[in-house]
Amino acid sequence: MSRYSVFSLLRHAATGNRGWQRAWRAASPKASYDVVIIGGGGHGLATAFYLAENHGVRNVAVLEKGYIGGGNVGRNTTVIRSNYLLDGNTQFYEFSMKLWEGMSAALNFNVMFSQRGQLVTAHSADQLDTFTHRANVMRSNGIDAEILDRDSVRKLVPYLDFSDTARFPIHGAIFQGRAGTARHDAVAWGYARAASGHGVDIIEGCEVTDFVRQGDRIVGVETTRGRIGAGRVGLAVAGHTSVLAQKAGLELPIESHLLQAFVTEPVKPLVDHVVAYGADHFYLSQSDKGGLVFGGNLDGYNSYSQRGNTGVLREVCEAAIALMPNISRLRLLRHWGGIMDMTPDASPIISLTPVDGLYLNGGWCYGGFKATPASGWCFAEMLATGETPALVRGYGLGRFRSGHMIDEAGAGPFAWLQ
Amino acid sequence: MLRIDCPCCGVRDHSEFRYGGDATAERPAHDNPDLDAWYHYVYVRANPKGLHREFWQHVLGCRQWLVVERDTVTHSIHSVSFSRRRRA
Numbered sequence: 001m002s003r004y005s006v007f008s009l010l011r012h013a014a015t016g017n018r019g020w021q022r023a024w025r026a027a028s029p030k031a032s033y034d035v036v037i038i039g040g041g042g043h044g045l046a047t048a049f050y051l052a053e054n055h056g057v058r059n060v061a062v063l064e065k066g067y068i069g070g071g072n073v074g075r076n077t078t079v080i081r082s083n084y085l086l087d088g089n090t091q092f093y094e095f096s097m098k099l100w101e102g103m104s105a106a107l108n109f110n111v112m113f114s115q116r117g118q119l120v121t122a123h124s125a126d127q128l129d130t131f132t133h134r135a136n137v138m139r140s141n142g143i144d145a146e147i148l149d150r151d152s153v154r155k156l157v158p159y160l161d162f163s164d165t166a167r168f169p170i171h172g173a174i175f176q177g178r179a180g181t182a183r184h185d186a187v188a189w190g191y192a193r194a195a196s197g198h199g200v201d202i203i204e205g206c207e208v209t210d211f212v213r214q215g216d217r218i219v220g221v222e223t224t225r226g227r228i229g230a231g232r233v234g235l236a237v238a239g240h241t242s243v244l245a246q247k248a249g250l251e252l253p254i255e256s257h258l259l260q261a262f263v264t265e266p267v268k269p270l271v272d273h274v275v276a277y278g279a280d281h282f283y284l285s286q287s288d289k290g291g292l293v294f295g296g297n298l299d300g301y302n303s304y305s306q307r308g309n310t311g312v313l314r315e316v317c318e319a320a321i322a323l324m325p326n327i328s329r330l331r332l333l334r335h336w337g338g339i340m341d342m343t344p345d346a347s348p349i350i351s352l353t354p355v356d357g358l359y360l361n362g363g364w365c366y367g368g369f370k371a372t373p374a375s376g377w378c379f380a381e382m383l384a385t386g387e388t389p390a391l392v393r394g395y396g397l398g399r400f401r402s403g404h405m406i407d408e409a410g411a412g413p414f415a416w417l418q
Numbered sequence: 419m420l421r422i423d424c425p426c427c428g429v430r431d432h433s434e435f436r437y438g439g440d441a442t443a444e445r446p447a448h449d450n451p452d453l454d455a456w457y458h459y460v461y462v463r464a465n466p467k468g469l470h471r472e473f474w475q476h477v478l479g480c481r482q483w484l485v486v487e488r489d490t491v492t493h494s495i496h497s498v499s500f501s502r503r504r505r506a
């Protein structure tokens with residue numbers, strides 16, 4: 001695979017850009033692989049890449065029912081941050097942040113990681129206190145965090161509603177300067193290209209329909225392109241984890257719910273950071289094309305349809321205008337939805353399973369994009385060694401039985417409230 | 419927007435209702451000491467892609483808890499009934 005560089009750009013420019021190769025090989029399934037990964041989203045592709053790169057396991061296939069980047073990895077609002085409070089999450093997401101910081105160089109692919117900084121506004125003295133607690137936990141873990149008072153927030157983001165009539169006046173904010181955004185589908189493409197370069201087969205248009213067992217052990221998968229044998233099978237199918245796990249006889253603490261994203265018509269540079277509204281579930285950033293990209297709450301009931309309803313559309317627009325009245329005349333260009341595994345504590349599951357040969361990576365709720373590199377890194381280690389890496393020991397399936405949940409939202413066992 | 423046909427109030431937008439989750443999970447008897455049964459009741463979900471029996475409460479109407487049978491792919495609603503059980 002030829003490397004991308006300034007020189008390759010110039011060379012191709014001089015020859016009319018007719019010589020570019022496919023970014024990854026279009027592979028056909030072999031009879032069997034050491035590791036089969038189900039799901040060609042960011043997590044599945046990152047797992048394949050780190051299996052080859054870190055562990056030398058190259059006889060690997062990623063099976064994707066649609067096309068690379070068509071799932072949640074290409075549907076999210078691209079926010080990357082590591083401002084988590086609870087043990088387990090704090091360290092994991094910071095490890096992920098460090099991988100983001102080196103990702104474009106490691107993959108030889110520009111994922112346009114932009115550390116523009118994220119702030120979450122606080123709307124009462126009490127909320128600012130809890131943010132201060134969070135900032136202290138972050139700083140004691142070596143993560144950058146600042147607490148801003150009202151005047152400093154105003155200097156940074158003067159376009160928010162600081163008027164006397166603001167429904168929820170801004171008291172301050174928590175700020176993480178290293179947080180930001182990345183080009184989401186470039187992440188899928190970059191991992192796919194780098195994994196393919198290591199010999200991994202990326203097979204699109206290949207849906208896994210069942211598992212092949214020998215005794216109690218899973219030894220392969222049935223697909224729409226025939227049976228494929230596997231030494232180990234890793235499941236990384238985002239919103240469809242329950243559907244496939246059931247075929248393996250596993251019932252999980254997961255519900256599938258829908259989250260929408262929204263983008264406005266493009267405007268001139270206006271929003272320099274990622275801004276999250278502490279008074280409601282709402283956040284926004286500005287894309288490089290100029291559109292304001294934002295999101296809010298789940299639709300709130302089980303759903304496997306990748307389209308949202310207008311109730312949430314209205315709530316999100318109300319929150320947008322409450323936070324930032326000057327965008328009230330902007331037109332919304334598009335909105336879309338993605339299906340997510342919601343867990344009862346809002347934390348992911350990276351785990352061995354009671355089914356021999358089957359490994360689980362799911363339950364990302366709506367925060368799994370930022371986790372993509374760390375998730376792939378750790379899941380690859382799990383698939384290569386059969387052991388649970390220290391960094392994800394808190395994400396095991398057993399935590400719901402033992403009571404060691406990592407309940408960041410504190411919403412209890414109600415998936416749709418997380 | 420889902421439209422739920424409340425047996426008390428008639429057809430209303432789902433924004434009048436509060437979602438209550440899976441209606442098939444069976445609560446163990448109050449004095450049941452079996453941790454596994456409680457684990458299943460509190461956490462484990464079938465999460466079907468297709469027909470789902472679920473609770474909704476008509477909070478902005480009659481405040482009754484209902485059981486709604488809804489398809490999680492098409493959102494079509496197959497039945498709505500009261501969730502309270504009749505005493506024998």
Ligand SMILES: Cc1cc2nc3c(=O)[nH]c(=O)nc-3n(C[C@H](O)[C@H](O)[C@H](O)COP(=O)(O)OP(=O)(O)OC[C@H]3O[C@@H](n4cnc5c(N)ncnc54)[C@H](O)[C@@H]3O)c2cc1C
Pocket residue numbers: 038039040041042043044063064065066067069070071072073074075076077078079080206207208209236237238239240244259260261295336337338339340364365366367368369370371
């Ligand atoms: C609207 C929205 C906004 C979000 N915003 C953010 C955000 O700002 N920050 C953040 O960190 N996270 C965010 N998320 C969450 C994040 O996108 C996901 O948690 C994460 O991308 C999930 O992992 P993935 O990339 O592997 O999933 P996906 O890209 O969905 O990959 C799973 C793949 O599995 C495939 N698949 C399913 N079933 C089968 C089968 N039977 N056989 C073969 N393949 C199969 C699917 O086609 C899919 O491509 C958001 C999500 C949504 C929907």
Ligand SMILES: [Zn+2]
Pocket residue numbers: 424425426427428476479480481482
């Ligand atoms: Zn009613």
